[in-house]
Structure formats: structure tokens, C-alpha cells
Amino acid sequence: MRTLRAFLLVVAVLAATLVTPAPAQAVTTHIYPATRDTYVKASSPNTNYNSQRQLVVAGSPDRISYLAFAVTGLTEPILHATLRMKTLDTSNAGSTDGGRVFPVGSSWSETTLTYATRPAPIGPSVTPIERVKPDTIHDIDVTDAIRGNGVVSFGIFSNHTDGAYYHSRENNEAAGPALLVYTGVPSTDDTVILAAGDIADCRTERDEQTAKILDTEVGVVAAIGDTAYEKGAPEEYAACYAPTWGRHKSRTRPAVGNHEYLTPNAAGYFGYFGAAAGPPGQGWYSYNMAGGQWHVVVLNSNCAKIGGCHAGSPQERWLRADLAASKARCTVAYWHQPLFASGGRGSSAYRPLFQALYDAGVEVLLNAHNHQYERFAPQTPTGAADPDRGVRQFIIGTGGRSLQPDFPTVAANSEVRNGNVFGVLRLTLLPGEYRWRFVPVAGQTFNEVGTGLCH
Known part of the structure; x- marks a missing residue:
């Protein structure tokens, strides 16, 4: 398959648990x-x-x-x-x-x-x-x-x-x-999110391995950025992403990563995902799951490309208004680059967005960017533990591109870390509760499960 995908890439360039999965x-x-x-x-x-x-x-x-x-x-x-x-x-x-x-x-x-x-x-x-x-x-x-x-x-x-x-x-x-x-074709299930970022690369087969997880798991697919390497070009989506995770494009709700912007205006990303990616030039949007009991917010972490992520920026204002208008008791958000990370590459630029989540009582934040898995305890925007009102952050940069086994400094409130296993996070959304399970690719083992309550 990889040889075929490499051939398709050349052609395109020339042309331009805790819960048992439901059966397919x-x-x-x-x-x-x-x-x-x-x-x-x-x-x-x-x-x-x-x-x-x-x-x-x-x-x-x-x-x-x-x-x-x-x-x-x-x-x-x-x-x-x-x-x-x-x-x-x-x-x-x-x-x-x-x-x-x-x-x-x-x-x-x-x-x-x-x-x-x-x-x-x-x-x-x-x-x-x-x-x-x-x-x-x-x-x-x-x-x-x-x-x-x-x-x-x-x-x-x-x-x-x-x-x-x-x-x-x-x-x-x-x-x-x-x-x-x-x-x-797996059935859809609006109580499950299947999440990972840093995904498709024509030089490896690992994205095919994680795509096989999606083949047998139900739910909405959250592709959390850096979806097609090296630069999110149209030909890379056609040759590298489409044959693997693209099998589940119809149920995918993506977030844009930094690599997508190596193509001007992330045109390959917005062109491939269309309306599912949110308005071109913005890339933020929201939707509901679990019969309206859960609200899901998707943001764009490429601050310099969209007028900033600071308080009062267009995206931050939209985020606060969207959260205020939501009638759901529970909320999960995701964007590509993290605020907190033990593997480095966390950025304080996202603190205003995290603050908006915290102020609105959001339960869960999903990120990628670091090619690792990490789970944090609920915390405040400044990194203080807050089991009652804090936002629980996950990093799932394990979609297939590569892995980073080292964690230079263990961040405060980091509970679980693994830089050696590819896989997908299965997040189950229940009334007033969420459950998670990391699903590793075939042949690898990593047991990470847990549950949390909505605020």
C-alpha cells in the first residue's frame, strides 16, 4: 500500500475499555x-x-x-x-x-x-x-x-x-x-469521540495501523491537526491521508495543525475537509453530541494566522459567546498545540483560550502536536490542581507520523505519559460523566483507562 500511496503522491504532484464498542x-x-x-x-x-x-x-x-x-x-x-x-x-x-x-x-x-x-x-x-x-x-x-x-x-x-x-x-x-x-463500515455513535493527531505520512505505514483502529471502532473521528505531512498539500491528502484515515472522512470533525499552514492559508486542509473544517480563514466551529448533553468546541491554534489567540481576539470572543450560548451540561474542546506538556512545545499563547474554557466549566481538552500520549489531572489555566472545576487535558499525538519517547521535564499535574505507542483515544460521553480508553495499534500494549464527572 505504501508503494501505491507514494505513486499516487507523484501523480497528484504532477496533476497539482470501559465501554464495549458497538459492532460494525x-x-x-x-x-x-x-x-x-x-x-x-x-x-x-x-x-x-x-x-x-x-x-x-x-x-x-x-x-x-x-x-x-x-x-x-x-x-x-x-x-x-x-x-x-x-x-x-x-x-x-x-x-x-x-x-x-x-x-x-x-x-x-x-x-x-x-x-x-x-x-x-x-x-x-x-x-x-x-x-x-x-x-x-x-x-x-x-x-x-x-x-x-x-x-x-x-x-x-x-x-x-x-x-x-x-x-x-x-x-x-x-x-x-x-x-x-x-x-x-463502522456505524456512527454520537456518544464516542475517537481522537488523535499527527497522522498521515506517505513514508510510513503507521497511519494505516491507527486507521485500522477506526475501522472497528464507532464514533466521531477527531483528527487533531497535522493530518497530512509534510505540509498539508492537496496531493498529500490525496495520496497519504485519504487511503488511511480518509476512509472515515464522512464522520471526521478535524482541527487544523501547524503543518497544514505550510501550504498557504492551509488551503489543502480546508479544501479536503470542506465545510467539516469550519469557515476557511478561521477553522473554529462547534457541534453537539450525546443527544445534546455534550457540547464540542474545535479551535485553531495557529494564532498568528487568525488574528491571535489573546483575550479579545476574534477566536477568543467567538469561543466565549459559543460557550455562553450552549445549553449542554458537559463540554469537550480540542485544538492542535497544547498549553501544558511534559514533552516540551507547550505554549502560553493558549492560556486565554484555556481561561475561557475554565470560566465556562469545560471538562475536557484534547491536544496533539507532541508525538506522545499524556494525561493531566484537572487544573486551572495557571497549572494549579483543581479537582472540582479544573479542565482535564489530554495530548494524543499518536496518530501515526512518529513518536517522541522522551519527556524532558514532567509538568505539574501530569498523571500518565507514554512516548512509545501509537494509538487513538476513545472518549465516551455519558450523561454527567466521561470515560476514556487509549486504544493502541495491533501488536503494541498500553493500558490507560479512566473516568471523570462533569462539573
Whole structure:
């Protein structure tokens, strides 16, 4: 996909939890039987075992199985993908370790493949297969390895000597390996915000990984700035953002970042998102969620481009008027660059905006800019802890561009920090209450959940 996106970029340049997620709507299951499968053996490095009617995974000597699938006909976002294997019905088919699945290149042939010519892994192991029993179906999550239509290939290896034996496609076509891909469009849910910033870059695949979270999570998508690197140009939105987070453009409520303004007047950003981005030249707007029980305010943190962020500036005046007119009990706001940050790059320029939020009793503020995750306790605009009336700030610059693991100075009231995991914040808006859960990308772990009450 990244090669395709890079090609599209060139063409465009030339042309110019605490709460269980609701299921997706209209899920379609695509089943692909293996088109190739075989195994190789370290003790016989030049022998091809395609004539054997089984797939073997074991160590000492190493026996590695290989499988390939032709994925076709996908037109909707991928929600989930599973590799299905069935063990043989003999007593020695089971194992305390069924193996580890890893993606490999797909150019190998099952009739000539040997241990000496085996393909190298092209990524880390996707997931382990736990203890396996004879004559049993085992489903392995391989979602992170499926990019869309095309040939996908896997290897399975194990360091355990008690090998696992699986049906091959030649031995039993019905019980042979199969790839199951589930597609669909997640339903909307106006009680959930899915938030992150610092997102799409054609030089990486990490934004695709965070986009996969959106594929399976319901809610409004809050893209909190720096959405298309390097400068938010129209061709970067077309080639880099649109194939990933752009899959969810119809439910996205964006905030503009500083990189978007590397294109004059952030024209690429406003052109791509249209009316959803607020009036061009301003970029601030508001909307309601949770049946009107929550008010959401989106601001523009590029102060020099919009007449300032100081008290009395056009945006600050609009903000105070908008908050005063809101009838919702609870409010969440977001803009790109933070006031408080342990990773540096916090700016006092946003204190007047924070002051307006505090004066109106706003509960939550979401920021990005720092490529990290950080959560603060409720606090005042001057950084004093205030559990009763304070605004709780989150930084979620984990959308895919890159990460910054270092926190030079721990800011006052900083409660949780992580600079090593990509992911999305899931903020659930309930009557008089909010709940958060950080959802990491597949293969990474970071457990961060909590709840707060409205003022």
C-alpha cells in the first residue's frame, strides 16, 4: 500500500475499555482458501516437501510452514482478518506451542521451496498460536498483516520440539488453511469521540495501523491537526491521508495543525475537509453530541494566522459567546498545540483560550502536536490542581507520523505519559460523566483507562 500511496503522491504532484464498542454495520465475510502451502526442514535444507500431505511446525530440527492467499473483491474497510488452521486428527498432531505467524514475501513456489531458499520475514510475528489439540480448528488474528486486495503470504515457525501438524490444502481441501477477512463500515455513535493527531505520512505505514483502529471502532473521528505531512498539500491528502484515515472522512470533525499552514492559508486542509473544517480563514466551529448533553468546541491554534489567540481576539470572543450560548451540561474542546506538556512545545499563547474554557466549566481538552500520549489531572489555566472545576487535558499525538519517547521535564499535574505507542483515544460521553480508553495499534500494549464527572 505504501508503494501505491507514494505513486499516487507523484501523480497528484504532477496533476497539482470501559465501554464495549458497538459492532460494525453490515459486516461481510470473505473466505479465501490457500492457493499455495508447504513446509521446509532445516535438517534437509535442499529437500522440497510439497509431496507431504501435511503442514508441520516444530523446532530441533526447525520445520517451518508457508502459506499464500489471493485476496480479491474487497471494497470496504477491513474490520478483522483471521488465519484458520485445523490440526490433523492423529494423537501427535497437538503441541504446547502451535507456532508463531509472520508475514513473508509471496514470490516462492510450493513445488520448489526448500529450507535453503525459504523467504525471509518482512515483519515481526503477527500473533502466537497457543497450545493446539488434535482435530481442532484454530483461528489466528492476522488483521495487521492484511492491507487490501493482493497476494498475502505467511510463515509459521516454533522453537518447541513437540511439533504441531496441520491439514494442508492437498490433504483435505475443506479443512485446509483459509484466510477470513471481515469488511464493513463502522456505524456512527454520537456518544464516542475517537481522537488523535499527527497522522498521515506517505513514508510510513503507521497511519494505516491507527486507521485500522477506526475501522472497528464507532464514533466521531477527531483528527487533531497535522493530518497530512509534510505540509498539508492537496496531493498529500490525496495520496497519504485519504487511503488511511480518509476512509472515515464522512464522520471526521478535524482541527487544523501547524503543518497544514505550510501550504498557504492551509488551503489543502480546508479544501479536503470542506465545510467539516469550519469557515476557511478561521477553522473554529462547534457541534453537539450525546443527544445534546455534550457540547464540542474545535479551535485553531495557529494564532498568528487568525488574528491571535489573546483575550479579545476574534477566536477568543467567538469561543466565549459559543460557550455562553450552549445549553449542554458537559463540554469537550480540542485544538492542535497544547498549553501544558511534559514533552516540551507547550505554549502560553493558549492560556486565554484555556481561561475561557475554565470560566465556562469545560471538562475536557484534547491536544496533539507532541508525538506522545499524556494525561493531566484537572487544573486551572495557571497549572494549579483543581479537582472540582479544573479542565482535564489530554495530548494524543499518536496518530501515526512518529513518536517522541522522551519527556524532558514532567509538568505539574501530569498523571500518565507514554512516548512509545501509537494509538487513538476513545472518549465516551455519558450523561454527567466521561470515560476514556487509549486504544493502541495491533501488536503494541498500553493500558490507560479512566473516568471523570462533569462539573
